[in-house]
Amino acid sequence: MRHQKHHASLGVTREHRESMLSNLAAALITHGRIQTTLTKARVLRPFIEKMITKAKHAAAKTEKKDAVHLRRLVLRDLRDETAVTALFNEKYKEFANRAGGYTRIYKLGPQRLGDAAEMALIEFVKADDTGYKKSKGKKASKGRKPKAAAPAAAEAPAPEKPAAAEGETKS
Numbered sequence: 001m002r003h004q005k006h007h008a009s010l011g012v013t014r015e016h017r018e019s020m021l022s023n024l025a026a027a028l029i030t031h032g033r034i035q036t037t038l039t040k041a042r043v044l045r046p047f048i049e050k051m052i053t054k055a056k057h058a059a060a061k062t063e064k065k066d067a068v069h070l071r072r073l074v075l076r077d078l079r080d081e082t083a084v085t086a087l088f089n090e091k092y093k094e095f096a097n098r099a100g101g102y103t104r105i106y107k108l109g110p111q112r113l114g115d116a117a118e119m120a121l122i123e124f125v126k127a128d129d130t131g132y133k134k135s136k137g138k139k140a141s142k143g144r145k146p147k148a149a150a151p152a153a154a155e156a157p158a159p160e161k162p163a164a165a166e167g168e169t170k171s
Helices: 014-031 038-060 064-078 081-094 146-155 163-167
Strands: 033-037 103-107 119-124
Touching: 014 033, 014 038, 014 064, 014 081, 014 119, 033 038, 038 064, 038 081, 038 103, 038 119, 064 081
Parallel strands: none
Antiparallel strands: 033 119, 103 119
């Protein structure tokens, strides 16, 4: 059965995709933000967030061998010792109070000239950034009153009858 076998192939082989994600993640950890295509940024997001979660768990572990195991798991996927060291020694502290959502993707306006790929900027979210509040559906506006139109029509002056019509009396 093919359950849960779908992944974004990015048009390359498995080895190339793993190498590309490793390089993108190392660059993101090193620089804090990178510019790439929107598709690659969307694939990179869960990849890097799982690594940050492992770094947070390693810091919380009291036994040293558990922390070393998590570090080796990240090193297997990331394959950049300096980036892993930076992640496990410094970067994880920025996300100590966050329960996920460590990265943010911004779509950039113009498309790339060569192949018209949509460009994006992926960056780490700051520790004190709360983000925006998602709306919980449509809100009723306070200033809008549906019955306000009827009294306004009543206040408007009634059309006047011609003067000749007022002077005549019916007999």
